Amino acid sequence: MEFLIILLVILFGFGLFRYFRQRAYxxxxxxxxxxxxxxxxxxxxxxxxxxxxxxHILGARNIPLTQMRQRLVEIRPDKPVYLYCQSGSRSARAAQLLRKKGYEDLNQLKGGFKKWTGKIK
Incomplete structure (x- = not known):
């Protein structure tokens, strides 16, 4: 039982660490x-x-998370990057990948496309 509690504390701490690290970039x-x-x-x-x-949001380019590594040349590192997905989890993973490749101005839409009320195509 103690082992399970220790494991849960470690997992919770790791999740908290990842959350705050992600908020930094x-x-x-x-x-x-x-x-x-x-x-x-x-x-x-x-x-x-x-x-x-x-x-999709008017003016958006489609670069799926599954293709992001192969299509990095399409994304300029000197301009802000605004990412979105359906709910926010894939855009966070895309931002993590872009950060590792040196991109700095990374932004994501809170709640993703499902929360978007603006113009769509």
Whole structure:
């Protein structure tokens, strides 16, 4: 029983560490904040192509998380990057990958596309 408690504490601590480390390089923006900046940035939808075709934020490029490593040349490191997915988990993973490759100005839409109320295509 003690082992289980220790294991849970370690796992919780690791999760907390990852959360705060991610907050240091990834800004999670409200829809209003996201709208204010995404037109001057690279707007990237990291969902799969079939999800993108069903609807996406106007002006977004589709670079699925599953293809991100191979398509890094399409993303400029000197410009802000605005990421979104369906709910926020894939965009956070995409930001982690971009951070490891040297990208610095990384932003994601809070709640993802499912919370977006703006114009879509």
């Amino acid at each position: 990834l800004k999670t923006l409200t829809e209003e904040q996201f709208r204010e900046g995404y037109r001057k940035a690279q707007l990237i939808d990291v969902r799969e192509p079939q999800e993108f075709k069903k609807g």
